[in-house]
Amino acid sequence: MTVSSYFANLDDSPPDPIAQLMEASAADPNPDKIDVSIGVYKCDKGNPHYVFPCVEQAKKQLAENDPGHCYTNMTGIPAFRQSAQRTIFGENHDNVVSLQAISGSGSLHFAFAFLRSAGLKDFYVGVPAWGNYQGMIEHVGGVFHSYKYFDEASRGVDFASTIEALNTAPARSVFVLQAVCHNPTGCDYTQDQWSQIITLLKERDLFPVFDIAYQGFASGSVDTDAWAIRQAYASGIEFMVCQSFSKNMGLYAERAGCLHVVVNDKNSVANVTSQLTALARHEISFAPAFGARVATIVQTDPAISQQWKTDVADVCNRIKQVRHQIVEKLEKLQTPGNWDHVVQQNGLFCFTGLTPLQVQKLISEHSIYLTANGRINVAGLNSSNLDAFCRAVDAVVRKYPAA
Secondary structure, three states, rough: OOOOOOOOOOOOOOOOOHHHHHHHHHHOOOOOEEEEOOOOOOOOOOOOOOOOHHHHHHHHHHHHHOOOOOOOOOOOOOOHHHHHHHHHOOOOOOOOOOEEHHHHHHHHHHHHHHHOOOOOEEEEEEEEEOHHHHHHHHOOOOOOEEEEEEEOOEEEOOHHHHHHHHHHHHOOOEEEEEEOOOOOOOOOOHHHHHHHHHHHHHHHHOEEEEEEEOOOOOOOOOOOOHHHHHHHHOOOOOOOEEEEEEOOOOOHHOOOEEEEEEEEOHHHHHHHHHHHHHHHHHOOOOOOHHHHHHHHHHHOHHHHHHHHHHHHHHHHHHHHHHHHHHHHHHHHOOOOOOOHHHHHOOOOEEOEEEOHHHHHHHHHHEEOOOOOOOOEEHHOOOOOOOHHHHHHHHHHHOOOOOO
């Protein structure tokens, strides 16, 4: 008897490379393995389950005032949306419509789907980029365009390519821009470069979507790291912000995020709000409450909010310290090459410049797990494994030199 299925014609979808690395690391019996692949903050003890002190305090307060598990609001918990707005825009933002989303991925999906419904179809992304952008854009019927973001020679931003893309993209194109702590390169635009970008966005009728997943990890201040977005707001252009609290509060699995839409025409605010509400209803109905409630307390309780600022600054300082230690140790080993870029980059990730072969050998010969493009999570290194990591990098760079 022939077995038939409605799904017989489906192709096998390739597995996510980060998930594969996580599985490979988990299965590796080497007690000295080092996993610097996934973007999760780890303290110096290497604990992947580290909880920010501000979150511990907020959870305690929430437990003492348990709101239960009833449905909230289709646009999200009002206090969460309002506090998330303030974290991004500061105090003056009276023309922003916000929608609670399932963290950064959910807010990006809402943004892309909403823009497609508004008739925008061309999406521009500087590459290398977060690996999910292209799939998410094409999933909603958008056309993905790329331009060069990273300059291999300088190991910094290829600003000329960014300007060229802004000057040649058709009007009403969407530019997806990471506001700070670029993933995967760790290379950010300077304030002067951001000013030039915002001017071109305005002059050429281009629509920016700011993705901000690591607010506070570049400078140690959530306000300072919102500079580009606040400059865009001051310029008077319309744009979107996709905000996540997964990283800067460590709420990875709680999926707390927000989509913010800056609307210049006050007569359009009601329609934008209703369409976003309908989009949420069609896709998720109600966003998860627990993480949003924790994030609300963290942002609104004066003492806990101050603790959050301290926590973010501590994370930033540790990341910077580890970056300097990497360079110091590689220089002491006289590892071939220049490693200054390690300290020049920002945030959780470092784009090491290691070749795919060197990465492969770090995994197979040293049980060090990192992505194929050479990106490492700096916070995955600590006082217990940093020496071993640097010795391994030195070994593969010498044994398998770049062509």
